[in-house]
Amino acid sequence: MxxxxxxxxxxxxxxxxxxxxxxxxxxxxxxxxxxxxxxxxxxxxxxxxxxxxxxxxxxxxxxxxxxxxxxxxxxxxxNPVYGYAIGVDVGETHVRVELFDLDMNEKAKAEFALRPGGHEVELVVRHILAGIEAVLADSGVAPEQVLGIGIGVPGIVESGPDALIHAQTFGWDSVPLGALLREGTSLPLYVDNGAKTMGQAELWFGAGRGSRNAVIALIGSGVGASIITDGVTYRGANSSAGEWGHTKIALGGRTCRCGGRGCLEAYIGAEAILERAGLPLDTATEQAQLAELVRSGSPVIDETVEYLGAGLANLINLFNPERIVVGGWAGLTLGHHLLTKIKKAAAENCLTQPFSTASIVLGRLGPDAVALGAATLVIEEFLLNNTASPARAAAAL
Amino acid sequence: MxxxxxxxxxxxxxxxxxxxxxxxxxxxxxxxxxxxxxxxxxxxxxxxxxxxxxxxxxxxxxxxxxxxxxxxxxxxxxNPVYGYAIGVDVGETHVRVELFDLDMNEKAKAEFALRPGGHEVELVVRHILAGIEAVLADSGVAPEQVLGIGIGVPGIVESGPDALIHAQTFGWDSVPLGALLREGTSLPLYVDNGAKTMGQAELWFGAGRGSRNAVIALIGSGVGASIITDGVTYRGANSSAGEWGHTKIALGGRTCRCGGRGCLEAYIGAEAILERAGLPLDTATEQAQLAELVRSGSPVIDETVEYLGAGLANLINLFNPERIVVGGWAGLTLGHHLLTKIKKAAAENCLTQPFSTASIVLGRLGPDAVALGAATLVIEEFLLNNTASPARAAAAL
DNA sequence: ATACATAGTATATATCTTGAAAAAAGTCAC
DNA sequence: GTGACTTTTTTCAAGATATATACTATGTAT
The missing domain is CATH 1.10.10.10 (Winged helix-like DNA-binding domain superfamily/Winged helix DNA-binding domain)
Incomplete structure (x- = not known):
């Protein structure tokens, strides 16, 4: 229209x-x-x-x-050293800050651990600002050479000058992260959901390369998706598109940590899988636990594959993508051993025509991809609106 | 990218x-x-x-x-008489052809009934061509004045020169409707799924006016959705996006006519509702039957509202639209009496943030909207690529 | 009548892309 | 080595565009 x-x-x-x-x-x-x-x-x-x-x-x-x-x-x-991009990954267990040149070579990195439950806004802001200073110092890059800072955060980001964030798992409700950071830095900020930044990393440099219509499914403790329409990340009316994990796959089923019932995340999220298998939750060992479940062929895994396949089928039916990328640590753990079964489950729950044109592949980037993808937000803006201030041109000489 | x-x-x-x-x-x-x-x-x-x-x-x-x-x-x-657009609705029970001026006033109309099961391609093609001739004759519009013909069909349309159509309910498998019609007319053809054309009609002239991110949910015998991203109908990699009716809402649940189990359509499609209520299927009376069920407050309806709400919630979680339009005859029947309950059910199955920014409204156009929407395909092209051939300019004088 | 206000048009100017011609920078045969 | 040839890149003139500014058109108010 x-x-x-x-x-x-x-x-x-x-x-x-x-x-x-x-x-x-x-x-x-x-x-x-x-x-x-x-x-x-x-x-x-x-x-x-x-x-x-x-x-x-x-x-x-x-x-x-x-x-x-x-x-x-x-x-x-x-020119790889025309400028630099900083990517920040604000995760459950850490704040990671990385500095890249335009070739996306990592030039410096800083990481701060977060205690479980210790996600106070002020703390995270301090870590981010300290991280920025650290990577600048380590790499010897001057602030004027930085094109911008991309930040991947959990939860929903309302794009706008303040970059309001709603992240239930962090206890953040309408936190103006952008505004808070601007008190400590004057560099351009680009804040987005971490699943979306990771999706963009896979799209640009990983398993999604070259596709115009794709969905990157991210399965870790939580479950989300990054939707690519016409080569661009789709954000919806308020940047919260892609909340795949909380779509209902079994109405009235298991209770999800979001409070709802029958959410996909309540079946295929890593914690949900372990819980359904009757295992105790321990973030330190959950990766090993899941791997062991997969190795031993637990029936819970069979069930999970069924739910995952149906969830992917829903994405294919709705979006008709040419590619589905399964990523996130839990997604990769499942996928490495069970991709064939997952595809079979998807086929059984999907219309044949859209299924036949969608290839389901595994993500190729590790968990670092959140920060990398956050940096691509900066690059995206650079590629689109680069207007070469004379000052920068001179400085870069 | x-x-x-x-x-x-x-x-x-x-x-x-x-x-x-x-x-x-x-x-x-x-x-x-x-x-x-x-x-x-x-x-x-x-x-x-x-x-x-x-x-x-x-x-x-x-x-x-x-x-x-x-x-x-x-x-x-x-100039409303600069040119004309023809819209064709190929439905289960009829082929309807309408001719509009650029103000979308209907200038002529032709309709052909289809027997149940009588959906042979040749017959439909004959009806379409006869309808075109009829509306041209009735309106006195010359073929040169027609900007194009938009056609809404059931099933999946692979856009391309041949306009391949896959429509299970019609028994059509890779039918090259475009190629077949081109033997009878040289006017530009625009073929698309009927749910999408109807969605575009609601978007342009109905309840979706002015929204950039919207989903038009269509509930009749079948269930589909038209997804609007950035003001434009989203079609996906092969034009089959929006198959909402066959997303799984209750894994392993009721069998759907697509052969799968637990599809949304198996719960909220009109035939599925009547079937669940133990009523005999009769296309002649189904609309009255459904209305009676709603009026009498059948428990099946309560259940249907729950499923519909969850289905809408899934759309909201995934697409974060600013508006959801509920249309289709069954959707309108349910909505006119139960919109409040439907909204409540959606709210309970949706994340609060995206739900709060999405307004759920009823469609404002009747079943004629399929042909109207098909005509908008022609107008869309006209608005985008109008380059005023001198011949046409002279002819229109 | 005259002053005034608003809508629409003509002209001059700075940019832009492009096709054709020219220049640049090699190779190759002799 | 040298001249002919090939391919890439740049230069230049031509055609087209949007805009600012000045100007014209067409009303009302006094």
């Missing part, structure tokens, strides 16, 4: 600049010649715009490559 | 033309002055582009309106 919106002739240049930069970022070192084919732009425009990008130091030359008896092609690539 | 794509300076004009036309279409008669505010374009550009549109006869002047002591504003509006 309302989509297009474009105006002046300057937007054209800005848009084409973004198109070229994006191509260079995702395809890697490329010649101007190839860029004309990749983007559909004329050679002249490619030359013009890459000229701008070069003089702004956003991209750099990266060697030559022979051509059949003609002038060799000059390879271009994004 | 991949979004922007724009090129030449001519695209600018095309885009701004679409922006203005869209504004005029949805806002109604408007002056150039107001259009500058609505679109953000400069007065000069509005003047230029509307000048083009006027001389192409796509829009026309529509009277004056006073301004406080100054030159009166000239109102502009879409």
């Amino acid at each position: 309302a989509r297009p919106e474009r105006r002046t002739v300057r937007d054209l240049r800005k848009g084409n600049r973004a198109v070229l930069l994006r191509a260079l970022y995702f395809v890697g070192p490329t010649s101007r010649h190839e860029l004309t084919a990749l983007t559909g732009l004329s050679a002249a425009t490619v030359s013009n715009v890459t000229g701008d990008l070069l003089s702004d130091n956003v991209i750099v030359e990266a060697g030559l490559v022979d051509s059949d008896g003609g002038r060799p092609r000059v390879l271009l690539r994004v | 991949a979004r922007p794509e724009r090129r030449t300076v001519r695209d600018l004009r095309k885009g701004n033309r679409a922006v203005l036309l869209r504004a005029l279409y949805f806002v109604g008669p408007t002056s150039r002055h107001e259009l500058t505010a609505l679109t953000g374009l400069s007065a000069a550009t509005v003047s230029n582009v509307t000048g083009d549109l006027l001389s192409d006869n796509v829009i026309v002047e529509a009277g004056l309106v006073d301004s406080d002591g100054g030159r009166p504003r000239v109102l502009l509006r879409v």
Whole structure:
């Protein structure tokens, strides 16, 4: 009903600049010649715009490559040290802060443990700010060189200037994390749900590469999903889309920690699995416990596979994705041994047509992906709205 | 990961033309002055582009309106007779063909009954082609004036040149409806699932007006949903997104006509409700039967409300829409009497934050909306890619 | 009548993309 | 080595666009 919106002739240049930069970022070192084919732009425009990008130091030359008896092609690539992105993972047990260059090489890392139940906002804010200082100091990167800070948090994030967060497990209700952090740093902030940042990491660098319609299912203690529509993370009206874990799969069934009954999370969440198997809950050993359950072929696992398959089938029926990525530590533990059974269970609970076009694969990134994905929020903005302030261009020289 | 794509300076004009036309279409008669505010374009550009549109006869002047002591504003509006759109509804019991002008006034209508089980492709194609001829003859509209034909069909439509259709209830498996129709007409064809076209009708002209993130839930004999993301119908990788009726709500529960067990449709589909109430199935009386069940307060209805609420809650948790529209004849029958209870059931099965931002309302359009929505497929294309062939401009004069 | 207010248009300007021509930077045959 | 050839990249002129500003059109108020 309302989509297009474009105006002046300057937007054209800005848009084409973004198109070229994006191509260079995702395809890697490329010649101007190839860029004309990749983007559909004329050679002249490619030359013009890459000229701008070069003089702004956003991209750099990266060697030559022979051509059949003609002038060799000059390879271009994004300047990895044009700027840096910081990714923050606020998890149940830790606050992790990582600094990446534009090639997503980790240049520094800081981690702070959180006591169970010790999730006071002030503490988390202190850790984040300390972490930022630490990674900057360790890497020798100046704050001016940082393009922004991406933060993955649990719960629902209302995007806006304050970045209000609702996280039941943390006891956070309408916590303005963005506003609080801005008292300690002036860098641009991008706050999002951790499942979504991890999903974006899998989409950009992991098992979701190249898909335009995908769902990344994340199964750990909690259960969530990151929904990719037309190549972009879908957030919904208030950024809370993707609460797959609390969809009802068995109306009136097991009680979930959200208070509801019959939630998917109450069956396939890691804690729920252990509880159903009659095992004591202990965050220190739960990973080993789950692995042992899977190894021994417990009937609880068979049941879990059935619920997981049905849950995935629901996603496929609703979203018709071309790819489903199963991730999260519990998801990977189950998937590594039982992927075939999971697929079978999904097939049995799904319409044949959408099932046949959806490939179900395992995530390829580890738990670090939350911070990596948070950093991609920064990169996403950089690729879209990079307008090369002269100050930065000079500073980066 | 991949979004922007724009090129030449001519695209600018095309885009701004679409922006203005869209504004005029949805806002109604408007002056150039107001259009500058609505679109953000400069007065000069509005003047230029509307000048083009006027001389192409796509829009026309529509009277004056006073301004406080100054030159009166000239109102502009879409020329309702610039072209026409045909909408086709291929349903279980009928093929309905309607012809609309650009104001969506119905100018002619043709209907053909289908016998139960009599859904042979050739028959349906014949009806559609005959209907097109009939509405053209009745309205006196020449084929050249028709912008296109939108067709809403049951089942899954693989968009493509052939418009392959998979409709189990019709016994259609990979039927190339588009290719078959093209043998009888050379007009542009737009084929889509009937639930999606009806959803688009509610979005444009009904209870969904103005919402960018919405789900239109359609409950009749079957159960489906039309998902609106960022103002546009979401179709997924193969146009089969929105198969809400076959998501599992009670794993291992009632058998559904799709062959699966525990599908939502097996609980809230009209036939399923009657079956659960122990009533005989008869398509002629089912609407009255359902109304009577609702009126008498049958316990089956209470249960149905519970399932429906949970199903809606699942949609809200996954999509975080700002609006949910409940439509379809069974949905409306239930909703008219039980909306409060349905909302309560949804609230109990939904996370509080996304529930609080989603309004649940009833559809405002009747069953005719399938054909109307099919016609909007034509209009959508017209608004986006209208490039005013001189031939058409002359013909319309 | 004249002043004033508002709507809409014409003109000049700065940008933009592009196709064609020119330049650059190699290879290859001799 | 040198000239012909190939391929990539840049330059340049042409065509198209949105916008700001100045200007015209068309009313009302006094």
